[in-house]
Amino acid sequence: MPRAFFASVAAARLPDIAPYDEAHARARLDDVIAVYAEEGAQIFDTHSALFLRIVEGSSFLAGLLRRYPDVVTALTENAAEAYADNLLSELPAAVAARKTRDEVMAALRHTRNKIALVSALADLSGIWDVGAVTRCLTRLADICVSASFDWLVGEAVETGKLAHASQAGLIVLAMGKHGGGELNYSSDIDLIVFYTPDAMPVAEGVDTRKFFITLVRDMAALLQTLTADGFAFRVDLRLRPDPGATQVAISVPAALSYYETVGQNWERAVYIKARPIAGDFEAGENFLSEISPFVWRRYYDFAAIEDVHSMKRQIHAVRGHGDVAVRGHNLKLGRGGIREIEFFVQTQQLIAGGRDPALRGRTTVGMLDGLCAAGWISSETAAGLAEAYAFLRRLEHCLQMRLDEQTHTLPEDDAALEVFARLAGFDNAAALTAAVTDTLQYVAGEYALLFEHAESLSSGTGNLVFTGNDDDPDTLQNLTAMGFKRPRDVSAIIRGWHSGRVPPTKSPRAREILTRLMPSLLGALARATDPDEALIRFDQFLDRLPAGVQFFSLLQSSDTVLKLLVDIVGVAPRLSAWLSRNAQLVDILIETRPMSDDADDIEADSGLDFADILDAVRLDVHHSQFRTGVFLLANPTNFQTAGAQFADIARRSISRLLPAAQRDIAARHGGLEHSEMAVIGMGKLGSGEMSLQSDLDLVIVCDSPDFAKTSDGAKPLAGDVWMARAARRLISGLTVPTQEGSLYNVDMRLRPSGNAGPLVTKMSSFTAYQQNDAWTWEHMALTQASVIAGSPELVARLNAGMAEVICRPRDKRVLADDVAAMRQRLFEHQKMRGPLDVKNGPGGLIDIEFLVQALILAYAADCPAIIAARGLAATLEKLHAADLLSRGDYELLLEAGSYYAALRQISGLCLEPDSDAIGQGATEMVLNAVHAPDAARLQTQLEQFREDVSAAFTRVMAALRRIDGLSGAG
16 A cells, blocks of 8 residues: 555655745744644644745745645545545546536636645655656646536537537647646646537537637636636647637638648647547547648658757847856756757657657657667767756746746745745755756757757847747847837737748748748848838738748848848838839849830830820839839949939830820820920939939920911810820829829929919920029029920920020129028028938038029020039039139038938938938948948038038129129139
8 A cells, every 4th residue: 555645755754954044934834834733733843844945935835735734634644646646536527516617617726726735745745756746737637628628518508509418529639748748837738629510519500610619718717717716727729720810719621721731840849749638539639640741741851950949049049048047047948948858859759750650759758768769869868858857847846836827937036046945955045056057058068969050040139939829028028129119019920920821931941941031130120210110011022922932042042132122121111112012023132233224115105095004104113213222222322323213214204104195185186286295304303313202393395386276186176275185194194193003293383483374385485484584593493404305306496495594694693692582581481300301401402502503504604514414413523624613612512412412312212201210221321322430420420511511602602792793704
């Protein structure tokens, strides 16, 4: 007959470990003894050393000792195994006899509490080894789950939801440590529940799917609802397929389809320990047999080791993991911890278990022996890791006994560590520290040998874990530290990628490559102005990709392409939007060359209707703008080239749309013989310095021998009306959104008489207005205007007419006063939006442009060569070559203008319209473009440029005022 528990304790002659604070421990023990009769109290005196360290180290166990004196009394006469077996054997009948859910919960909790007490006493006294403890706790969990389902099925029969009692087709799988029979002291239980449709006799009118979902939820509530008696088990149902998108009970066909298509390697590892524990056991075994090919590959699956191991590599920098330290060390996730031993076993099982069924066991220690027998590890390694596993699991139990919490972290406080050391059977914290350090270092060394060639998947900030279903707390903290404002949303999106929710991550190979990319991908996205929005854009982009292996392989093989991609989604919102709508644009990232000078597709457009041309032009413009934007991202110092390319893209679109608009009007109203139209590009379009967000400043001019002559169609129009409609059609073609998006905003206010004037201006009216009625600022605008589309004859006449206006002699004093007055009006009405608004305010880009335009108007009569240049840099060069600008002012304005142009180009690329918030990525681009060492130096330089440019403007205007009348260059 087995010896009674306390007799076994006495025979074991436990070491006499003094409590850390004996007076405090004694007071707590006296409080416990007070509830016992005299005979029972003698047990505490006999084994005072054991009970003193228990009550000092665990308030939870002290409470159980007070609440359940019958357990202590029973153990004076019974072995712990016999007492626990009796409790567990009686539990199913006890639950079945209960009438209400509250009564069921009470029965479950009282039995759980008693098992918690007896298993803790047997563990802390050394009467049970770790295996005996975990087997007892696992059996308790099995019975609690099974008895709960049995009771709920009976309730369903009573309420008419089931025709009769049956659990046919109900599959309840225990996963993880529960499935492996290794449940720890205060563990969640991981369950997955499937059902076979139509197998259970669900009553007519009851929705089968909803019935099973409710059944599972009710089971979980019976076990985990916190009552006055505590809880039985916390239930975790998140290991099921795609838990973010599925219910807690899933049909067998849906589950099989999931595992056949998007099941992940980490889920294969989960199923190593899967075990039916309730419901239809035969159906459960059949299900496991059916997915066996998913779990166990017939070939040596070395690729799986990367994906399974990714969880551990991503934990590389978690606190308590990077260093083998005792205080605050996580015994489960930390370096040398329990997870490393489990992964050591599971990864090798996945590699070889497909061909060797002997390696498909559920227990960690059992499979260490199995790996040794199969020749995968040495006997020394198997024995060493088994001993370490038992040691660490016992400490884990002690940690969880203290407060009945699922914790794995050793105390950091000195006093708390001393108390814990004694609870765990050590004389003091120093002895505990020595033993823990030796064990962790040994495990870490063995684990490192298995994965010595695996790269780290951590970020510089720390822990990044997205494999699995849980939000890792350290990962959320580190995402926040990286700059993400909604870390839980970020984690959910990335875990969705890993679960195959987007097409590119359906295949295991694609997910494996993505896992490797994750730290650098997130690090680059964190540089964006809004990292959360950047990640959402990247997610939208992924959702439009048909597949991922080639794409992710490209990113893995080319840091340049990866950087460009994350720069696009992180710092270039407009490029990102185009890329997310058209994933084929990713090909442009491979070769970041400037846009080619392809011929305009005017001839090809002739066979298309106007709507089709609008879409074709938009596709061409967006493709070209994307290529130019990528070129600028990759080569920020080439901002002037980018400006010219953006302007050429606009010119090409207008050159295609103008004749298309004329053909469209002709098709409706007939042609207009001898009519001519042309488009003048003003502002940055005319000077060839557009940015990605530039508007189009346009003036449309027409000419005809007889504007009263009507068109020759069935619905004829007078010549001026015909050309006005063609102009409106052109502007509509440039501005209206289609299924391919929008093109440009168009500003027509620079036409003669501004918004008060007609939309299209006759050539004669344009010439007369410029010669007789235009303001000085309108002539200033002409100095950088270009005729960009139209009939050749009208283009030539316009160029000649504008040159004549610009080159006519002027009163320089009046000119200087007009320019200064215009500058002041702009200062009053266009305030600076921030320190990076380089256009407005004293010393900004407008000052440079006004200065240059004033010099052109002042001296073009005597030096007509200066009007040929387009663009600020080229015009400054012409003015300096003609001795109209001193070397000092030339160099100042050229350098300041380059700074300003770089900021404008990169702001146009990286900022949303009307936004001044510039992120880290955009800032780095600006610094690179202007060769500034840091943002502070850039700001200082901008302030200096403003001061110097403003002084130069004042200086040049004063010089013009000193020149009398209509003299020449003087």
